[in-house]
Amino acid sequence: MRDACGLVDLSAFTVLDVTGPGAVDGLQRLAVAQLDVPVGRVVYTSFLNDAGGFVADLTIMRLGATSFRVVTGASTGGSDAKWIADHLPDDAQLADVSSGWATLGLWGPRAWDVLTSVKRDGDQSPPRTFGISEFIEVGGAVVLASRISYVGEFGWELHVPAEQAGQLWDLLREAGQPHGLAPVGIGVYATTARLEKGYRAYGAELTPEYNLVEAGLTRPRVKPQSFIGKDAYLAQREAAPDAVLCTLTVDSVVSAEGIPRYALGGEPVLAPDGSRLVDALGRPSYVTSAGSGPSVGRHLLMAYLPPAVAAAGTSLLVEYMGEQYPVTVAGSGAVFDPSGSRMR
Amino acid sequence: MTEVPENASAVVIGAGIVGNSLVHHLALQGWRDVVLLDKGPMPNPGGSTGHASNFVFPIEYSKMMFELTRDSTEQYKALGVFTESGGIEVARTPERMIELRRRTTQAKSWGIPAEILTPEGVRKLVPYVDESVILGGGYFPTVGVVDSLRAGTLMREQARDSGALTVVSGAEVLGITVSGDRVRGVVTTAGEIETGNVVICCGVWSARVARMAGARLALTPTVHQMISVGPIALFAGTTGEISYPIVRDVDTGMYERQHGGDMEVGSYMHRPIIVDPDTIPSNEEAALSPTELPFTADDFDPQLAQALELMPELLGDEKAGIRYAINGLISMTPDGHPLLGETPEVKGLWSAAASWIKEGRADVGQGPHRRRARGRRGAVLPVVAGDRLRARPRRRGVQQDVRHRAPGGAVRVGPPAAHRAAVRADQGTRRGVLRDRPLGAAALVRVERAAAR
Numbered sequence: 001m002r003d004a005c006g007l008v009d010l011s012a013f014t015v016l017d018v019t020g021p022g023a024v025d026g027l028q029r030l031a032v033a034q035l036d037v038p039v040g041r042v043v044y045t046s047f048l049n050d051a052g053g054f055v056a057d058l059t060i061m062r063l064g065a066t067s068f069r070v071v072t073g074a075s076t077g078g079s080d081a082k083w084i085a086d087h088l089p090d091d092a093q094l095a096d097v098s099s100g101w102a103t104l105g106l107w108g109p110r111a112w113d114v115l116t117s118v119k120r121d122g123d124q125s126p127p128r129t130f131g132i133s134e135f136i137e138v139g140g141a142v143v144l145a146s147r148i149s150y151v152g153e154f155g156w157e158l159h160v161p162a163e164q165a166g167q168l169w170d171l172l173r174e175a176g177q178p179h180g181l182a183p184v185g186i187g188v189y190a191t192t193a194r195l196e197k198g199y200r201a202y203g204a205e206l207t208p209e210y211n212l213v214e215a216g217l218t219r220p221r222v223k224p225q226s227f228i229g230k231d232a233y234l235a236q237r238e239a240a241p242d243a244v245l246c247t248l249t250v251d252s253v254v255s256a257e258g259i260p261r262y263a264l265g266g267e268p269v270l271a272p273d274g275s276r277l278v279d280a281l282g283r284p285s286y287v288t289s290a291g292s293g294p295s296v297g298r299h300l301l302m303a304y305l306p307p308a309v310a311a312a313g314t315s316l317l318v319e320y321m322g323e324q325y326p327v328t329v330a331g332s333g334a335v336f337d338p339s340g341s342r343m344r
Numbered sequence: 345m346t347e348v349p350e351n352a353s354a355v356v357i358g359a360g361i362v363g364n365s366l367v368h369h370l371a372l373q374g375w376r377d378v379v380l381l382d383k384g385p386m387p388n389p390g391g392s393t394g395h396a397s398n399f400v401f402p403i404e405y406s407k408m409m410f411e412l413t414r415d416s417t418e419q420y421k422a423l424g425v426f427t428e429s430g431g432i433e434v435a436r437t438p439e440r441m442i443e444l445r446r447r448t449t450q451a452k453s454w455g456i457p458a459e460i461l462t463p464e465g466v467r468k469l470v471p472y473v474d475e476s477v478i479l480g481g482g483y484f485p486t487v488g489v490v491d492s493l494r495a496g497t498l499m500r501e502q503a504r505d506s507g508a509l510t511v512v513s514g515a516e517v518l519g520i521t522v523s524g525d526r527v528r529g530v531v532t533t534a535g536e537i538e539t540g541n542v543v544i545c546c547g548v549w550s551a552r553v554a555r556m557a558g559a560r561l562a563l564t565p566t567v568h569q570m571i572s573v574g575p576i577a578l579f580a581g582t583t584g585e586i587s588y589p590i591v592r593d594v595d596t597g598m599y600e601r602q603h604g605g606d607m608e609v610g611s612y613m614h615r616p617i618i619v620d621p622d623t624i625p626s627n628e629e630a631a632l633s634p635t636e637l638p639f640t641a642d643d644f645d646p647q648l649a650q651a652l653e654l655m656p657e658l659l660g661d662e663k664a665g666i667r668y669a670i671n672g673l674i675s676m677t678p679d680g681h682p683l684l685g686e687t688p689e690v691k692g693l694w695s696a697a698a699s700w701i702k703e704g705r706a707d708v709g710q711g712p713h714r715r716r717a718r719g720r721r722g723a724v725l726p727v728v729a730g731d732r733l734r735a736r737p738r739r740r741g742v743q744q745d746v747r748h749r750a751p752g753g754a755v756r757v758g759p760p761a762a763h764r765a766a767v768r769a770d771q772g773t774r775r776g777v778l779r780d781r782p783l784g785a786a787a788l789v790r791v792e793r794a795a796a797r
Contacts, residue, residue, distance in 0.1 A: 009776065009778045009781075011776050011777050011778060012776060078688075081688070082686075082688050085688070102777045102778070162777050165777045165778055166777065166778065166781065169778055169781055170781075207407075207408075266405050266406075266407075266450050266453055267449065267450065267453060268449070268450075268452040268453040276452065276455065284453055284454065284455065286407070286453040286454075319449050319452060320446070320449060321442065321445040321446045321449055322445040322448065322449050322460065
């Protein structure tokens with residue numbers, strides 16, 4: 001994928017359409033990010049609870065003045081839908097259209113070549129600007145192309161009516177052959193590539209127990225409109241965090257018996273003397289996500305660490321299957337393409 | 345028969361451990377005019393609580409499940425119904441020993457005491473285990489058992505004595521009235537109650553009751569077989585419910601635990617046996633209770649052989665016989681997680697079902713009530729995998745899961761993959777649209793957690 005182009009089936013996504021005169025205000029009250037954006041803009045945002053802990057992490061596309069499309073994960077979609085529905089004003093509606101739409105991810109340096117080779121003649125090119133979504137025609141299908149990327153590469157989430165998903169898949173595979181396109185699995189999307197980019201996952205890094213500051217997801221400004229959790233969030237921004245979310249590299253994966261062992265998540269992160277790391281609020285440090293990072297040649301972990309040991313370059317230990325392995329804190333950002341230039 | 349009050353702030357249906365815990369916490373939070381209903385008699389109305397083995401292992405891969413378990417253990421200790429016995433997961437295979445190393449290390453993340461034992465180490469704690477059959481074990485000293493009937497009774501009576509709660513036993517719910525998308529009341533054999541909050545804590549009957557209101561719960565009653573062998577000579581000198589650590593024979597999907605003078609042997613390795621909730625007998629019809637169904641020995645025989653292998657003298661003693669044997673009914677969901685919270689179909693209709701004793705029957709009770717007490721603020725429980733089933737019951741299970749997003753999987757010694765697969769088949773599965781597309785030579789990378797099956 002990172003060398004040419006990858007194609008991934010993301011059809012398990014939950015897709016929710018929120019419409020009506022009250023849609024923008026309704027979603028505005030739930031999201032941390034600004035939602036009153038121009039039509040076509042794609043917004044990545046968290047939802048918080050009153051205490052400023054995470055309850056959701058998703059993307060929202062503005063399709064029209066009174067029409068938004070929320071895209072979120074398969075396993076959280078149900079509760080995200082209920083959270084949104086419970087908070088919408090009377091003049092807004094939510095429709096679960098997940099079964100009506102399939103999503104294909106197309107990302108990599110050759111993604112543009114692949115997609116433009118199959119668009120209809122004379123049709124608009126797919127959006128080149130990051131963070132924009134547009135309807136384009138590909139083969140016989142009308143596709144909503146959304147220029148975002150959880151894998152950190154140039155490309156799109158392509159949303160297509162479910163009955164046309166197969167056609168689009170076949171078309172892209174064929175068109176992609178001369179460009180080196182390869183189908184890649186959900187492990188690339190959800191684990192290796194996103195870990196290399198340091199992207200957080202709901203349920204793993206983002207839970208009600210942690211906040212935006214600790215997760216390193218703050219933006220320079222907080223929007224003027226009110227939203228659930230705003231007061232708590234503002235207070236969190238003023239205070240020093242009790243934990244810092246970091247990516248760590250595993251320096252050696254070889255066990256004492258000479259067998260390579262790869263942590264899968266949940267393992268305790270320890271100080272160099274083997275003692276447990278626990279932050280000021282009593283939260284233990286453990287691996288929230290783990291996976292291989294082929295682009296950087298290291299097994300990667302994410303964990304919340306007490307600030308004293310969160311500096312890049314700090315040496316720590318992770319214990320897996322009764323043995324301790326040396327790890328190094330890489331920092332709070334991405335270990336691969338930290339500036340994000342490949343994506344844009 | 346007692347008649348039900350005309351109004352209630354909340355009607356809780358089901359006086360098993362979950363319902364009892366819920367009314368207890370509602371009362372503590374200041375709720376008044378709560379009504380608890382059960383079609384069966386007190387103190388044991390005949391649900392799974394009445395026969396469940398009730399042991400609690402603190403170790404969980406998922407942080408959220410660990411916290412639920414920890415909080416409920418503290419609650420049970422405060423009630424004086426928790427007996428710490430310790431627990432050992434024995435390994436018969438090298439793969440299991442490797443998994444135990446992973447599990448005991450995982451325990452360190454949450455600060456749970458755990459250590460690896462040699463076969464001899466296991467035998468020192470549990471002298472009736474045949475060392476030659478095992479390669480070692482994982483010892484969790486803080487494992488314990490809960491007297492769930494007593495726990496439930498204490499919690500229910502505290503709520504009743506505080507004046508917050510009316511208990512009506514022998515009252516069966518015949519219907520739940522809904523107006524628009526909101527609950528309005530319940531209709532029972534003992535009268536009608538107007539209320540804005542109904543909580544379904546009905547265990548194996550939960551889906552049936554939810555249907556009365558037009559709501560769907562993805563819960564299936566399934567069988568878990570257990571027998572009791574006694575009198576056990578070794579246990580004759582002991583006092584109390586349990587003096588020896590619980591043994592979990594993970595490779596064979598079984599457990600053996602002392603229960604007074606008997607050895608209770610449970611199995612999850614029989615064929616999946618799904619029971620249609622409409623065929624569950626009433627209290628009057630059932631020989632023992634509605635959730636203690638007649639034992640099918642054929643299904644248990646291979647497991648009994650394995651138990652005998654592990655504990656030959658104790659279970660093979662001619663003077664000990666099988667004194668109790670049931671096909672016990674338990675509630676299963678497609679992913680093994682509980683169903684907690686407000687139903688998406690009907691406002692004011694809540695479920696607290698399919699939870700195990702360790703999952704905070706106390707805190708499960710707390711979850712829904714905290715959400716109501718504080719509106720939508722401060723959700724106690726983060727998103728669980730099972731939440732998608734509660735919130736999207738018509739969408740059924742999703743085959744293409746982005747599994748990493750849900751904290752942990754339902755990894756436990758309990759109904760194995762075959763049972764969950766049967767429940768998923770019963771509940772229905774959604775298939776991905778590109779399922780049939782061949783992927784050619786490119787490898788499909790899938791990271792799967794090694795699971796303790």
